[in-house]
Every structure is written in C-alpha cells, then in structure tokens.
Amino acid sequence: MNLQTDRLQNGSTKFQVPAQTVGQLRTEMEKELFESVIPFWEKNSWDQKNGGFWNCLDRTGRVFDVTKYGWLQGRETWLFSKLYRTVEKKPEWLAMARSGAEFLRYKALTPDNRIPFRMTADGTPVYIQRKIFSECFYIMAMAEYARASGDESYLQEAERMFALVWQWAFDWKKVGRPSYAGETPLQSLAVPMILMNLIEELTDGRAAPYERELEQCQKAFLLHVKTGEKRVYEFVRPDGSLCTDLPEGRQLNAGHAIEAGWFLQHWARRQKNSALSALAVDIVRWSHEEGWDKEHGGLFYFLDAQGHSPVQLEWNMKLWWPHCEALYAHLLNYSVTGSRADWELFLSTKDYTFSHFPDRTHGEWYGYLDRQGRVSQTFKGGAYKCAFHVPRALLLCRNLLKALEAGQ
C-alpha cells in the first residue's frame, strides 16, 4: 500500500467502509467493553472498606498485592466518572468514581501535595516517585469526577494541582530529583505528551484558560518529531537535537509515539490546523511501520534508532497498552484521511489485539505477552495496568465508530 498516494487522494477517493461493517465493529467494541472489561473491574477492584481500588488482581480477580498504586487510583476514578457522564447514568459507576475521588483527595494526597506512587490500603505512603505522573492522573480524576458529580470543588482541586504540576514539569528538582554535573539534559516525550492530554481532560477539550500552556506542550512535543527520518524520539536535548551516543537518546517506543499522535490529532482538529493534523497522521503511521514485529506480529515495546540491541530486557515483549493506543489511533487516522491504508491498519491491529490479549474465561485482557505472543504474566491488574488503557481505547473506538456509522 502506498500511504502517500492514499493521502493525496484523500477527499476525492475516500475509502468508504460499509455502514454494516462499521456497525459490527462498534458492537464488538461494546461487547468487549461492557461485557468483559468493565464487569471485571466492577466485580473485583472496588475497595468499599477503605475507598479507592485494589489494583493488583490476578487472572481471576483476586488481590495479590495489598498495596495500592497512585497512578491507577487516578485512572480508575477517571474511567468510572467518564462512563457515568458520557455513557450511562449508572449509580454504581458514580459510586465507584466518588469512592476513588474521595480516597485520592482525602486519604492519598500528602500534606506537600504529592500522590504516592504506592500506598497502603488506607492511603499511607509506601513510596513516592520523583516524577509528576501520579499527580497528572490525580488531576484527570478530579476534573472528570467534578463533571460527573457536579461538585465544582473537585474542578478547583484539579486546577490547584495543575498549577503545581506545571511548575514541577519544567523543574524536576521540585519533585526531589537531584541533578548531577555529568547529566546530559534530556527532555522526555512523556512530559509534554501527558500534559497535552491532561489539558484536554482538565478543560474537556476547550483548552481555556490553558491555551498558552497547551502551545508550550505542543512545541515541546514537536521537538521529538523528526520528519526527515520519520521518527519520534523518546528523549531529545532541550533544543531538540539528538543525543545518539547514549541509549536513551536513541530510544524509540512505538506505543508512546502512537499515543502522542492521537493526543496531538485531537488538538489539531479542534484547532483546525490541517498541517498539524497531517503530521499527527504520519506520526502514527511511521511509528506503527517501524514498531511492528514483521516476524511475529504485534508492536515491540522498545527499539534503538540505530539498530543497537535495546537495553530494556523487555524490549521485544508485546504489551497491551501500545496495542490499545494503536487501535484507536488508526481508526482516528481513518476518520481524518478516509484512507484505505489507515482502515486496514486499524483492522490488522484489531485482529492481533483481539486474538491475543482478551481472556475469554475471566474477562479483561492480559497485559504482557512474549515476542511470540504467548501470555507471559497472567495478572489483569498490576503496578502499571489497571482499568484504563483497555476501556479507554474501546470507548474511544466505540464512540468514533458510532460517529462514522452516523456519517459524521
């Protein structure tokens, strides 16, 4: 397939998928989301005694680690708030969202405004990361819960924390990480990328009053995008130059780049910026092309831009979340370009993902496969996997398929 030709033809020769096919796919997404994934978390993750959620759940849903994880408390609170607000007014979804939001705000939050990365069941800190991500997910949770519940104080809390995170994001020392004389200053893709999405979540897509912050995130993100070599680098120097004599300076993470691609596309479309939209389309395509394992299928976790042996032991594993991101990103690309190539990428990603990750016996998806696609860890929830990437991707795909069905 020739992506370039497809894009030139966009508009005049839009690839029309039959409404029936779109409808079948929408039904499949809904079935997966509402009959397998959400019930697993509803049934197993709510800690009604302490509030918040059990995160570490084995294949069948039993708790195998009695601590809780800050990223995941925020993410699951966000999810059930979003479901309640945008899908259906189920009282138990609001109750779960409230439980998570109150646990985060009144039990997990420390006096110095940190959300522990790991905590006891009652919210006492076990470990505080020297990173901003726990607080980012806290903000997402507070903002979405405010809209779900109508309690404005949660939105104010989200805005209060955003101001702190914004400062921390560009001055790491404030979250306790010392800097050393020999360090090569490198900027991580994760920071502008998550903030770009966070502003979308915090403002429900309006950007106001964070237009300037959004612009700064977009600029910082674009420093990672190297159109000449069709790559998104995880780490670049603050001026955007590459640092290829260090493994982190050559690090590629297709899943991350693809996720950043759709974060960018959401803004590009709102901003009616067609050049930015075309770039976002390309980012997803390039990253899929380079990151896809031609031998065994699936997206590699890490690659080295110069072909060195990646230093991450798990580099060739197939993780659930890059496939979730790719699923939605290709469908979004198709909705933008009308290109057959994008539709086919969506379908082939869906085939790999739906045939490898779901657990048809106990519900939800496995998170970690080996290179050959065999399940490597059987748990459904862990320190990084929770009720987030799978249901978010399924919900986004379902919503977009619905819009395509309706001819929007």
Place this chain on the structure above:
Amino acid sequence: MNLQTDRLQNGSTKFQVPAQTVGQLRTEMEKELFESVIPFWEKNSWDQKNGGFWNCLDRTGRVFDVTKYGWLQGRETWLFSKLYRTVEKKPEWLAMARSGAEFLRYKALTPDNRIPFRMTADGTPVYIQRKIFSECFYIMAMAEYARASGDESYLQEAERMFALVWQWAFDWKKVGRPSYAGETPLQSLAVPMILMNLIEELTDGRAAPYERELEQCQKAFLLHVKTGEKRVYEFVRPDGSLCTDLPEGRQLNAGHAIEAGWFLQHWARRQKNSALSALAVDIVRWSHEEGWDKEHGGLFYFLDAQGHSPVQLEWNMKLWWPHCEALYAHLLNYSVTGSRADWELFLSTKDYTFSHFPDRTHGEWYGYLDRQGRVSQTFKGGAYKCAFHVPRALLLCRNLLKALEAGQ
C-alpha cells in the same frame, strides 16, 4: 537421584570423578577464560585516555553508550587485580587494574564518598543510586588492587570506605532514601549477602578485624533461609518473618540464593562449621531445584513463592550470571560432599551454560536469553554486565578443578 542418601553416604561412598575428566574440564574452563573472555575485555574495555573502563560494548566490542557505570568500574578493577595477583604477573593486567583503581579513587569518588552508579567518561556523576552497591564494588577493587600492586594506601582506602558502607547498610536514610509511614520494613538478601562476600574480599578470607561484622551478616542472611520450605526469600521482615501479602515478600531469585550459598560455604569451611556447610550445600540444591525451568532448561530469573505470576517482566528470561553462580556453586558442593548428585548438577549446568551463552565468533558471553534460550540482547557489556561474573566463575571453577585434580 536422592540427595539425602548421597549426603549420608558422604565419606564412605564418595563419588570419584576420574582425574582425566577433571583435567579436561579444567582445560575447558581455562580455554574459555583466557582465550575468549579475558581477551574480549582486554581488547575492548580499557579507556586509556580517561582511565577506567568502557562498560557498554556491543557484540563485537564497540562502545554503544559513552557513559561508565560505577559497579562495573569496581568489578573490572577487582578482576584484573585478582588475575595479576593469583594467575600470572602480566604487566598489562596490572596496568589495567591500576587504571581502574586510580580512575575510581581520583576521578569517580565524590566529595561525600559516593561512587556514582553512572558517570561520564571522565568520572563526572550522571546518576547516584540510593544504594550501597557501587561503594561495595569500590571496596573490593581497592582491596584487591592494594594486594596486586603492593600499595597499602589502597587497602586503607578500602577500610575507610567499609566503615561508611557498614553504617549505610543498616541505615538507608544515610544514602538518601527517605522512608515512608506505610512502608513494610523489609530486609533485602542483597545487603548481608554482598557484605559477607565483601569481608572475604577485603580481608582475603581472614575475616579479622571484621569478625563481629561477619557474624552479623551471617545472622542477617540466615533470617532469609527457610529450611522448612527449602527456600531463600529475597525480602523478610527484620525479625525474619515472611510478608507474603506483598509480591516482594514472596520473591525468589534462584541465582541470588545460589550465589549467597557459595558465599556462605566459603566462610563455613574456614570456620570449620559443618552444620553451616551442610546448610550452604542445601541452599544451592533447593534453589536450583525450584529455579530450574523443567521445560526449556536454564534458571528462571524470578519466581513467586506462592505461584503467582511474577511481576517482573523479565521473570522467565535466562541471564548469564545465575548460571555462572550455579556453575561454581555445584562444583563447590561436590568438593564438599563428594556427592554424585552435586557433580551431575555441575555437569548439567555446565552443558546448558556452555551451549547457550558463549559467543564463538566475537568472544565473551551473551547476557540475556529468552525463556527458550534464544539470545534476546546481543551486547556483551551493559549497565549490569561487565568483566565480572563470567571470568570470576570460570576462575573459581578452574582453581577448584585444579585442586580436585591434585587430590586436595
């Protein structure tokens, strides 16, 4: 095979391996050590400009990361000092050892007595770990270089640092790690284990003047050994009780336990403590039995004592160092017990190890294989792999085989 019976028969029915077989194996170890492994590091790792060693070397020996790693500077300095002192007075071995020792002492060491985990080529800190291991390997390097060079000031430096590390080892806050209210106090096997070996290296096996510290390490180590269930746990509470509701409290690392087994055996034999010696034999046997992959061969990296899916993504990979430790530990067991079972464990470990890890084209060994035994990363040196486990195991095996040949 019945280990219990073998041990009871020890002495009366000692399994005698023909001297010729022992001699062939000794020759094989020497060939691997002196014709493949050592030449790789001699040729590729010495940084003659800045002093010290390049650590990150690809399959062919080219540098793929221009930073240096503190653990590895200490380990390689120790190795070349040991080779010079105990194998042959090769001037280049002493020159490499001196280069490493001077780099560590005069370039890497920080004003507050830390050795960076990672540093620039000239020793400027890139990252300082909140752990004591860089300093432990510094002490090993200083002590062995002092004996190799005859420069007593390096031994004094080793003793000075040991006093600091001893304090830090039992008060983590001193190396910068905050503690949190919700933390379950857990003691890591790594600390008493490395200190037990460090006292052996620092005192060349005499223990004096660190007899009390050694006793404390042995006691702390034994808290991890659960004879009832035939296991060594990586983390236990300070009173030795298990914490099985957390994954780290259930964590098993066969390679670590096997390594700790031979560290303990070295002291048990010097202390003429036959009960401790028998326990050290058992630790190696149990850990091998539980850690060995019955389906694909090789030792798993991590297991969960209750059979939960291990949380480490790399749990089922086969790493070079557990196999290096097992190689020597089984041979040492055989030298202690005279048991056929121990000899056979040595042989089967040697077969797996020698048929999977060595690179017959470019020398040295691969470090990381997937569960099925396929090479997963091709580099020879990385942030944790250097001129240490492979040559140490080969040297220890060669020395012990030599002693067995001589009927000692």
